[in-house]
Structures are given as structure tokens and as C-alpha cells.
Amino acid sequence: MASYAGSKSTGGEGSSREPHVLAVDDSLVDRKVITSLLRKSKYRVTAVDSGKRALELLDTEPNVNMIITDYSMPEMTGYELLKKVKESSELCQIPVVIMSSENVPTRINRCLEEGAEDFLLKPVQLSDVSRLCNRVLR
Numbered sequence: 001m002a003s004y005a006g007s008k009s010t011g012g013e014g015s016s017r018e019p020h021v022l023a024v025d026d027s028l029v030d031r032k033v034i035t036s037l038l039r040k041s042k043y044r045v046t047a048v049d050s051g052k053r054a055l056e057l058l059d060t061e062p063n064v065n066m067i068i069t070d071y072s073m074p075e076m077t078g079y080e081l082l083k084k085v086k087e088s089s090e091l092c093q094i095p096v097v098i099m100s101s102e103n104v105p106t107r108i109n110r111c112l113e114e115g116a117e118d119f120l121l122k123p124v125q126l127s128d129v130s131r132l133c134n135r136v137l138r
Helices: 028-040 051-060 078-087 105-113 126-136
Strands: 020-024 044-048 066-070 096-100 118-121
Touching: 020 028, 020 051, 028 044, 028 066, 028 126, 044 051, 051 066, 051 078, 066 078, 066 126, 078 096, 078 105, 096 105, 105 118, 118 126
Parallel strands: 020 044, 020 066, 066 096, 096 118
Antiparallel strands: none
């Protein structure tokens, strides 16, 4: 198993590289919005259109500091992606944030119970991203 001891940005020494955020959303418009918000907050962003592509990318790119994913996507939901990340010994330390345009309390609670760091309602705002990144990517 690979060691990921140095993969998290601590904000201290040697953190001139921006934290890397993986944005997952099947909607091109939503991907562009979240990518723009994250880049304004000085994060390096890789955006993919499905949970399956996210898992493929995580296999080849171990230095992801946070995953932000849409809940409702075809093939694999954000909840299913969350479960796969949290069940993986190599990925489980990566914070996962779920976003959705639907405010469904049971869905939100299920995601948080499964280990999601936060649940954001769309449209995601710059203030959401700032608050989230300050808390998650310390």
C-alpha cells in the first residue's frame, strides 16, 4: 500500500502549491461554476463528469486534497462515490463534500453519516466554497 503521509496540505512549510480539488458533476454548467469558484479561492481543480471517471483519476492522481461531487448523477451517484472513497484504505482520508439542488434532509443526513464532510445546496456560492475550504483544507 502506498503511503500518503505527505499528501495533505498543512498550510505551513512548502505549501506554495495550491491544494488539489477534484470536482465531479455530470452537468457541464455546474462543473464550470464550481471550478470557477474553487479557482477564485486559489485551488487547483480537476473536473470530471462522473463518479466512475473520478475513481479512475484517483487511481492515477494520489494528491487530491478534497472531492466535491454532485449527488444526482447517472451510473454512480455522489453518495455511491462517497461510499467507495470512504471504504478504500488509500482514499478514505480525502474529505468528500456532496452538493445537490434538492434539499432532502434524509439524503443530507445519510451522506453526513456515511462520512461526507459537508453537504452544499446548489447553486453553490463563493462564500460556501470559502467556508468549506477554510474548514476542510487547513
